[in-house]
Amino acid sequence: MRKVLLIEDDQVLRENTAEILELASYKVVTASNGKIGVDKAIKVIPDIIICDIMMPVLDGYSVLEQLAANKMTKHIPFIFLSAKTERQDVRKGMNLGADDYITKPFFEDELISAIESRLAKVSILKEQRESTITQPIKQEDELKTLNDLKNYFDDNGESFSYSKGDVIYSEGQSSSYIYLILKGLVKCYIFDEKGKELTTALHKEDDLFGFTSFTQNIPYQETATALKDTEAVGITKSELRKILDLNHKVTLELIQLLTNDLTGIKDQLLQMAYSSVHKKTAATIVKFAQKMNPRPEDPIKISRSDLASVAGIATETLIRTMTDFKKQGLIEMEGRNIKIVDLESLQHMY
Numbered sequence: 001m002r003k004v005l006l007i008e009d010d011q012v013l014r015e016n017t018a019e020i021l022e023l024a025s026y027k028v029v030t031a032s033n034g035k036i037g038v039d040k041a042i043k044v045i046p047d048i049i050i051c052d053i054m055m056p057v058l059d060g061y062s063v064l065e066q067l068a069a070n071k072m073t074k075h076i077p078f079i080f081l082s083a084k085t086e087r088q089d090v091r092k093g094m095n096l097g098a099d100d101y102i103t104k105p106f107f108e109d110e111l112i113s114a115i116e117s118r119l120a121k122v123s124i125l126k127e128q129r130e131s132t133i134t135q136p137i138k139q140e141d142e143l144k145t146l147n148d149l150k151n152y153f154d155d156n157g158e159s160f161s162y163s164k165g166d167v168i169y170s171e172g173q174s175s176s177y178i179y180l181i182l183k184g185l186v187k188c189y190i191f192d193e194k195g196k197e198l199t200t201a202l203h204k205e206d207d208l209f210g211f212t213s214f215t216q217n218i219p220y221q222e223t224a225t226a227l228k229d230t231e232a233v234g235i236t237k238s239e240l241r242k243i244l245d246l247n248h249k250v251t252l253e254l255i256q257l258l259t260n261d262l263t264g265i266k267d268q269l270l271q272m273a274y275s276s277v278h279k280k281t282a283a284t285i286v287k288f289a290q291k292m293n294p295r296p297e298d299p300i301k302i303s304r305s306d307l308a309s310v311a312g313i314a315t316e317t318l319i320r321t322m323t324d325f326k327k328q329g330l331i332e333m334e335g336r337n338i339k340i341v342d343l344e345s346l347q348h349m350y
Helices: 011-023 034-044 060-068 087-095 108-134 146-156 237-246 248-274 277-292 304-311 315-327 343-348
Strands: 003-007 027-031 048-052 078-082 100-103 158-162 167-169 177-183 186-191 197-203 223-226 230-236 331-334 337-340
Touching: 003 011, 003 034, 011 027, 011 108, 027 034, 034 048, 034 060, 048 060, 048 108, 060 078, 078 108, 100 108, 146 177, 146 230, 146 248, 177 237, 197 277, 197 304, 230 237, 237 248, 277 304, 277 315, 277 337, 277 343, 304 315, 315 331
Parallel strands: 003 027, 003 048, 048 078, 078 100
Antiparallel strands: 158 230, 167 223, 177 230, 186 197, 186 223, 331 337
């Protein structure tokens, strides 16, 4: 028998509603205020909760917030029951995560219908999750390319939003997710023993990042920060490992991607070691322009310290070199905005 927790401070309404639910073959547990309701929800773990909003001790909004924060009760369907019909109250309840909102007075079939539809939805979602876990990926659904893998991220990944300057993860933090950038730009960097920031990678839209070990619990080896407002999706390392176990073709493509990244890092290190200051600066400006804009000649807004970090030179040296480029008509500068005027000449420097 499915179990309903009814939280309602009006005794008459509570008893009448409980009787309606019992006649509909539900087992009913009642609570006369929000605090008692939270305690009973944790104790009995009902199949669904019906809760009034305006109550003493703890109102309905607070009940929902507390239960949503508890891993044992956060997935229980929650229906608000209240005489308050103002639009802002409805919106607030739904924004907090309520599944439905029924206003008093209500019809008996309206209440039963709302409960049954929510319980049916929970049952369907549970079956879908169990089916996904127990059934291997069918041959026709096999992921064969990196594009297939990225589509899987987009369809199944958890969504993340970051404002410019937000830290996505920090060096030494437990490496839980691999990310795909849907929109924005991300900088990865480390600090040397003197506290100087060294940029290790720039990731743009459609790039994957956040890789560590697939077999060991190794934390992130760098810090990742959004250089502009960024939208990303992520899946856990354990989920990605299962995907790769079942899709060997995409595993090979991912290995090739990581190999190319390593080759790029080696080239950058060689350039930092052997290139002239002008070559390093030119290559870095072009690299940022290509990452941040569809057309490299469009203006970019980037800090001089970020440019110097990637180029592997002192910020003061970079600024002097960029001033030379400006005098030569290769770039234009206004504040932090940099516009490439002569892309071909910059590319010929390196």
